Amino acid sequence: MTSSSDTADRLQDGHGWRDLLYHLLHDARVLRLFLLGFSSGLPLLLVFGTLSYWLAEAGIDRSTIGHISWVALAYGVKWVWSPLVDRLGLGALTRKLGRRRGWLLLTQLILIGGILGMALTDPAVSLERLVWLALLVAFTSATQDIAIDAYRIEVAEQRMQGLLASAYTLGYRLAMISASAGVLWIAAAFDPDEKTYQHVPWMIAYSAMAALMCVGMLTTLFSPEPDVPTGDSVTERRGSASLFDRVSAWFVAAVANPFVDFFRRYGVLALLILTLIACYRMSDIVLGVITNVFYQNMGFTKDEVASASKVYGVIMQLAGTALGGAAVYRFGVMPILFIGGLLSAATNLLFSVLAGIGHDYWWLIAVVGMDNLSAGVATAAFIAYLSSLTNVMYSATQYALFSSLMVLLPKFFGGFSGDLVNAWGYPQFFTFTALLGVPVLVLIALAWRYAPPVPARA
Known part of the structure; x- marks a missing residue:
């Protein structure tokens, strides 16, 4: 039988997708990460792309929709509380489930409640309440x-990480797909008239997504806690040291050391790397804030967009990911x-073409396919x-x-997308997002030349 280590190697060689399917069915750890990945991916579009389509149909102004997209900035500052x-332990939850599973169960329960609260809120009547709930979910x-x-x-050895990822x-x-196409299909199925806004179809669709979050919750309950030391937890450490000393020691180990390690390895070039990271996805995220509103404004139905x-867009993105992974293995990361970066910026120009053509389903297919690939x-x-x-010693932080x-800067600037569309129109806006990719290419060239990845020391 193929070992986990051999499987990971074959995945790197581009021959392991059959093994991935095999291990999904036979290795409980791989299956758990598949289900937890589903739990992780479900909420994002419910507070971002799918929500923007809902708000556009409810008659909310484009500028307001752009500003509401700022709730997704929570993903951009998660390092603050990581x-x-x-x-940090969670008292009884940590004692009962362990530190990792305690946090997982707590967040999943809150997510179910938050998504259900969004489902029950009509943005045409209580927009502020919906925004607060979306922020909670994000x-x-x-x-x-x-x-x-x-x-x-923590759940598996290093050589299993590629397979788990x-x-x-x-x-x-x-x-x-469930949180985007699934929501739109469900809403369309219960919508008696696409030309008029109804809250009930969206309530049913978002309620279905809240129910799907139970997949992650059940996975957490039936999974083992990773067998790693937890003595660093503030709520668990005891001894003669004062509370201040314990908290100070924890702060150094958990917060300071990961950042010190990174700057120690790269020095002043760390600023170049961080700037590249902050800007790399600028063009496609700024565009992505308004694309669903654009589709709705162009007259595409929920079924057509879904x-x-x-669906087709996600399939093309998976194909692009496979192609990119094989290319990285063959030619290296930086090329x-x-x-x-060049392709992501250039394909934004295709949206300008679509804006000039208008409601044409096959042009939509072509543009979406190229953009997602x-x-x-x-x-x-x-x-x-x-x-x-990343240094594996501080991998989480x-x-x-x-x-x-x-995502921090792109999502912040993306919040102004509606204002820019109102001021310029769609063709000029899409051209602007393409131009945002030009400085990124300069940053990549500089990082390629002066700041190659430096292996972490143990």
Whole structure:
């Protein structure tokens, strides 16, 4: 029988997808990460892309929709509280389930309540309440991501991580289809008239997503706690040291050391790397804030958007991810990082063409396909780049820092997307988002030349 280590090696060689399916069915750890990936991917679009389509149909102004997208900034600042999730116990929950599972169960219960609360709120009547609930869901979802990343790293040996990450990504993408195409299909099925806004179809669709969060909760309850020392927990450490000394020691170990390690390895070039991370996805995230509003304004129905953007688009992105992963293995990270950045910016120009053509389903298919294929290539290269920067000793905190920084500035500037569309129109806005990718290419070239990944010292 193929060992887990051999399977991980074969995945790296591009021959392991059959093994991934085999281990999904035979290795409980891989199956758990697949299901936890589903739990992680489900809330994101419910407070971002899918929510923007709902708000547009409810008659909310584009500028307001852009500003509401700022609730997703919670994903961009999760590094601030990641040390707490990494080290802080939760009293009875921690004693009963363990530190990782305690945090997972707490966040999943809150997510179920938050998504159900969104379902019961009509934005045409209580927009402010819906925004607060969306913020709660975004914050809690980001916290769940921190806990799942830590669980994945601790639940298996290093050579299993590639296999677990593949299973997690597969579950995450399936959840995104559910939270985008699934929601739109359900809402369309219960919508008596596409031309007039009704709250009930969206209430049913979001309630179904709240029910699907039970997948993650049940996975948490029936999974073992990772067998790792937990003596660093503030709530668990005891002894003669004062509370101040214990908290200070915890702060140094959990918060300061991960950042010190990164700057020690790269010195002043760390600023160049962090700037690249902060800007790499600028063009596609700023565009992504308004795309669902654009589709609705162009007259595309929920069924058309669901099939083209949320199913076909995700399939093309998975294909791009596979292509990008193979290219990274063959040519290295930095060349594909540059090509991915170039393609992501260039394909934004296709949306300008679609804006001029108007409601044409096959043009929508073409634009969505090219955009998502390029995004997949860029994502595969970028994840490989971030992983190469991370010290496994501080993997949870450092990766949370990188992945947070990746979306912080793009989502902040994306909040002004509606204002820019109102001022310029769609064609000029999409051209602007393409131009945002030009400085990124310069940053990649500089990092390629002066700041190659430095291996972490134990």
